[in-house]
Amino acid sequence: MESLFRFSALAEKMHPSPIRELFRISQQPGMISFAGGLPDPDTFPVAAFAACADILSRDGRTVLQYGASEGYPPLREAILDMMLGRLGYRPAAGELLITSGSQQAVDLMARALLDPGDVVVLEAPTYPGTLHCLRNAGARFALVPADGDGMQVELLPEVVARAEEATGRRPKLIYTVPDFSNPSGACMGLERRRRLVELARELGIPIFEDDPYGRLRYAGEHLPSLKALVGDAPQVIYASSFSKVLAPGVRVAWTVAAPELIRSMVLMRQGEDLCTSTVTQALVAEYCVRGLLEEHLGLIVATYARKSRAMQAALERHLPPGAARWHRPQGGFFFWLELASGSSRELFERAVAAGVAFVPGRAFYPGAAEQVGGTLSGDHFARLCFTFADETAIDEGCRRLGGVLGGAA
Ligand SMILES: Cc1ncc(COP(=O)(O)O)c(C=O)c1O
Known part of the structure; x- marks a missing residue:
C-alpha cells in the first residue's frame, strides 16, 4: 500500500x-x-548519583523548569573549572555550550557550518556517529589515513588539495579524535598535534576536536589537547562528554568554541530541543560540585x-x-x-x-x-x-x- x-x-x-x-x-x-x-x-x-537527587528537594522549582539554552548555570561553572585543567585556561562564559550528548554538539556544529556538498576532512577510520550527523548535513568526506599515532597529519595539505580539485570547494572543517580514537584507540603524538594546528592554520580550516576519552589514559603521559595548544583562538572547536567518564544515560556533554559559533549553535538548538534536560544537568552539577567525579x-x-x-x-x-x-x-x-x-x-x-x-x-x-x-x-x-x-x-x-x-x- x-x-x-x-x-x-x-x-x-x-x-x-x-x-x-x-x-x-x-x-x-x-x-x-x-x-x-x-x-x-x-x-x-548509582548510590552517589541517587544521593545527588536531593537537589530536587532543595531546588526543585528551578531544576524542574525550562533552562537556558546555553546550559544550567551551576553545571556551566563546574565545567569551566574542569576545563582549566584540560585546556590550560578557563574559557569565557560565551565560549561554552552544554548539549544533549556530544552527538548533538556535532549535529549543531554541522548545521551551523555546512551546506549540502561541503567537504569535511576526517581521519580514517573515524567515529560513525559523527559520520551520521555530517551525512545528514549533506557533507562529503576527504580522508586522511591514521596509523598507531593517529592522523598522518603530513598528508593533510595533499588531501585538502585533492578534495578541492575534485569538488571546487575548500574543505570547511577537520574532524579528529586525538585522544584514544574511536575506533582505532590511537593517541596522536605531541609533534603531530603541533603540526596539525600549524597546518590547519595555514590552510585556514577550523578543527573539531572530539574528546570523550581524553581523561581515560591507562599508560603513558597525558598530552595537551589541540585546544590547549591554541588557547582561546577560534581555530579549535573542542567537545567532550560525561558519557564515558560518568554514564551515557545522562546525555550531558559540552562544547568550547568561539562565541560566534556558540551563538549560532544555540540558535540551531532552539529549533531542536530548546535546552538539555535541566534535571539531569542539575544532577551532574551536584555530582561534580561534591567532588565525586x-x-x-x-x-x-x-x-x-x-x-x-x-x-x-x-x-x-x-x-x-x-x-x-x-x-x-x-x-x-x-x-x-x-x-x-x-x-x-x-x-x-x-x-x-x-x-x-x-x-x-x-x-x-x-x-x-x-x-x-x-x-x-x-x-x-x-x-x-x-x-x-x-x-x-x-x-x-x-x-x-x-x-x-x-x-x-
Ligand atoms: C568519538 C566519540 N564522539 C562522540 C561520542 C558520543 O558521545 P555522547 O554520548 O556524548 O553523544 C562517542 C561515543 O561513543 C565517541 O566515541
Missing part, C-alpha cells in the same frame, strides 16, 4: 546506524559482545586499565600467530585489529555463530560514493571494545575469536 507520507529526500537516503543494528545481535543469549562502545555498568556510581575517574581508570591488559593478554594467548596485528591502546575503549587476510564482515558472520561479536571495520569509513579525492575502506579491520565485558568474558570471547580466525568453529 502506498504510504500516506511523502518523505523528505534526506529521510529517503538515511540508513540505520550499523552499530545500533549490532546491538540486537550482541544481546542474543550466550553472546559475548565486544561490539558496542559501552561503559561497564558495574562502574556506574574526580574520585570516580580514579576507579574507572583502574578498572579499564585492568580490562585492557586482560584483552591484550587474551589476544596474545588465543589469536593464531600472524592472524592479526594491533597497537596496544594506552587509553579509551578499543582495540583495532588489522586482519592478515580476509574481510572482517565475513569474519563477523562466523564469529557471531561462535558466540562473539565485534564491529567490522567498514562501519568506520564513509561509503565510496561519499568520499572525494580518493577512496579508503576498512574491510580488513575489526573493532573490539574491552570496557563492557568482564575479564572472564574477555578471555573467553578472544578464545572464540581465535578459534574462528584459526579456522576452527
